[in-house]
Amino acid sequence: MRFFNTYSREIEEFQPRDPAERKVGIYTCGPTVYSRAHIGNFRAYIFEDLLQRHLELRGYNVHRVMNMTDVDDKTIRGACEANIPLAEFTAPFKQAFFEDIETLRIKRADEFPAATDQHYIDRMIEMIGTLISRGLAYQADDKSVYFRINKFPDYGKLAHFDLTQLQSTGRVKHDEYDKEHIGDFALWKAWDEEDGDVGWESPWGRGRPGWHIECSAMATALLGDQIDIHCGGVDNIFPHHEAEIAQSEGVTGKKFVRYWLHCAHLLVDGQKMSKSLGNFYTLPNLLEKGYTGREIRYALMRVHYRAPLNFTWEGMEEARQALARIDEWLARLREVIAKKIDNEKNKTRPREQFEEALDDDLNISAALGFLFETIRETNRAMDRNELDAPSAEAWLDWWKRINKVLDLETENEILLPAEVAQLAKDREKARREKKWNQSDELRDRISARGWEVRDTKDGQKLTPRGTS
RNA sequence: GGCGGGGUAGCCAAGUGGUAAGGUCGCGGUCUGCAAAACCGCUAUUCGCGGGUUCGAUUCCCGCCCCCGCCUCCA
CATH class of the missing domain: 1.20.120 (Four Helix Bundle (Hemerythrin (Met), subunit A))
Incomplete structure (x- = not known):
């Protein structure tokens, strides 16, 4: 089995850490639960599902972890605007996520750790403490704790970035005066007024974890210091996965991930599907159009994961x-x-x-x-x-x-509605009497009810269209 | 500007140093009362462009063009 490893940019023979036991630990970046995930997000999860299922088909014993980011700027803003506690704000989005993966037949991960779980908050704090003690992190004047990238020589290796060449996109505002290097990223964000009552006590004061540290903490907690495969969308390569390597290896001193696999984007009209561009569809959007979960699954699965996939309605018809x-x-x-x-x-x-x-x-x-x-x-x-x-x-x-x-087979036998059965019966009679006009009219009426009629040697056959 | 991914038929897409899988759409045929499904046939002398290597390049090398993404909290 061979995979393209983002780290080496080469196809490599897959060799898990524990070949004898055929155990494979996979960590996948999950959703940030501030709104309903869109189908671009699910393309990545379907790719991960395909990966897991194929490994299992080949006899590997997969242990997969997917995190839930339930605290960040967007979730806090959402909770503030709705004037409800953070957990109350994120709960429906978590639930929607699980509904959606079920519709798409994505296998559930073995664990879905949440960033706000005190157990993991404790671990994040512990890791940050270790990084500070090793000089890999520091607390700045703004009270936040940052990772000191200049002390981690491998920083930039995954993305193949030359750190002196980093350019700001202006997407994120920097507190440049507080950080030693523009590339230093937050491990612990000091509480400010916008955070409302969201915050945890730490040796550096009240605050909340940075995004990257949550994955390092949960991945190492559940899968050990070294994991076999880490997946995500290509947009996570930098800075997120780069940061995960720095944090994890900074703490454990061991190589964090053996194989990095990244999924290309889902495009719509040739552009990346994203919340910020507003060009996205959610699963309910497609279900409303009459497409079923397995049709969407097929449409999102059929293109190689490293190639961009352009979402079109024509593609949905093709899947059907x-x-x-x-x-x-x-x-x-x-x-x-x-x-x-x-x-x-x-x-x-x-x-x-x-x-x-x-x-x-x-x-x-x-x-x-x-x-x-x-x-x-x-x-x-x-x-x-x-x-x-x-x-x-x-x-x-x-x-x-x-x-x-x-996992593309029709799930349940759809029962023939009595109404359609009666129409079919009438049609059979009309056909015996060779009343073709009547027969054709009945076929149209059956078709209008979502069933297709075929005349075979053994008589009529009825098939439902667009089934799940 | 730096770093990636992609460019193969109307659309989607596989692929190899030796002459282009498959899906979908369209057209013609077999079957059918007519259809549908299925099958058969047709639909890229050609793989973004220009050079080079080679007996031979879509595939390897060099240069270029276009699209998409990342460049500090997006899957």
């Missing part, structure tokens, strides 16, 4: 059609099995290309290409009545195996 093709294929395989078709002519058996494609830095496009090739070949055999039941069973087993990674 592609899934219908898979559904149809599965239904046909099951039919062959049910009919116990026995034919010696075509004994086809599954191959390994799907898994091998994913071994290659999660090449999902190649993997799906192989799936669809397989679908065409087996459909062709079924058209000729040349696929026997054992072969169909073998392909179905194969699907069950790869679907552990894809």
Whole structure:
């Protein structure tokens, strides 16, 4: 198995810390719960889901942690504006997040530590204390504690940045007079009036943790000093992950992460989907348009994680059609099995290309290409009545195996509504009497109710469209 | 300005030093009363542009162009 490691900028053979036990520790940066996450955020989480599921398919025992950032400027501002306690403000967004990942069939992480958990606050304070004692951090005149990047020679290595070349984007306001170096980042932010009643006591006074330290504290607390894989969006490479390395290694003295994997952005109209640009869609936005969770999952999954993915409605339609093709294929395989078709002519058996494609830095496009090739070949055999039941069973087993990674099968059998059943019954009668106009009219009415009619040798078949 | 990612058909996209997977859309055909689904065929003499290496380059090298992102709290 090979992955592109952001640190080396090279494809590397994957070797976990504990190859014998096949244990893999993964840390993924989770949402900041100040508003509902948008589908660009979920592209990253789906990529991480694919990673976890493929590792598991290959026999690894994955332990994944995803943090919840429930204290930062935005959450505090939101709570202030709503005039409610911070926890009350973030709770519905946490809940919405869990609903959304369930809709998208994203496997839950083993742990979702929250930044405001006193246990982790304590750990952050402890780490900051250690960094200060080693000269890697200092308390400035503004009472905040900053990381001293000049004392950490590797700072900038992940992003390949030359620190003397850093330019301010003006996105974040700097308290330049308080910091020794413009690049020094906050570990502990001193309380100010805008924080209201949000704050924790520390050896440096009342305040709250900086964003980066929370991940270092939770990652090392739950996964140990060294973790196998750390993921996130490319926009987290700098400064967030760079800072995590500095803080963690500054405390433990050990290499923090073996493999850094970063996901490219979801674009809309060729631009990064983001809250600040206002060009974003949430999951409920797409569900309202009639798309289902698995259709959205497919649409967000089908492009390689390191390539930008442009979100379009055309892409959503493509996802729907592609899934219908898979559904149809599965239904046909099951039919062959049910009919116990026995034919010696075509004994086809599954191959390994799907898994091998994913071994290659999660090449999902190649993997799906192989799936669809397989679908065409087996459909062709079924058209000729040349696929026997054992072969169909073998392909179905194969699907069950790869679907552990894809998780794209329709969830529940949708019951035929009585109304549609009656229309179908009427249509059957009309067809027996060769009343074609009536038959076609009934087909339209059934179609208007979201069901598709097909006339086969065995009579009418009804399939729901756009199913979850 | 620095550092990345990307540029392959209408759209999405894989890929290799030896002549371009797959999905979707469109067109034609088989099947069908007509459809649908499925299958078959057609749809890139060509892979952003210009050089170079090579018997041969979309792939390797050099230069350039375009798009997107990051450059101190964005997945």
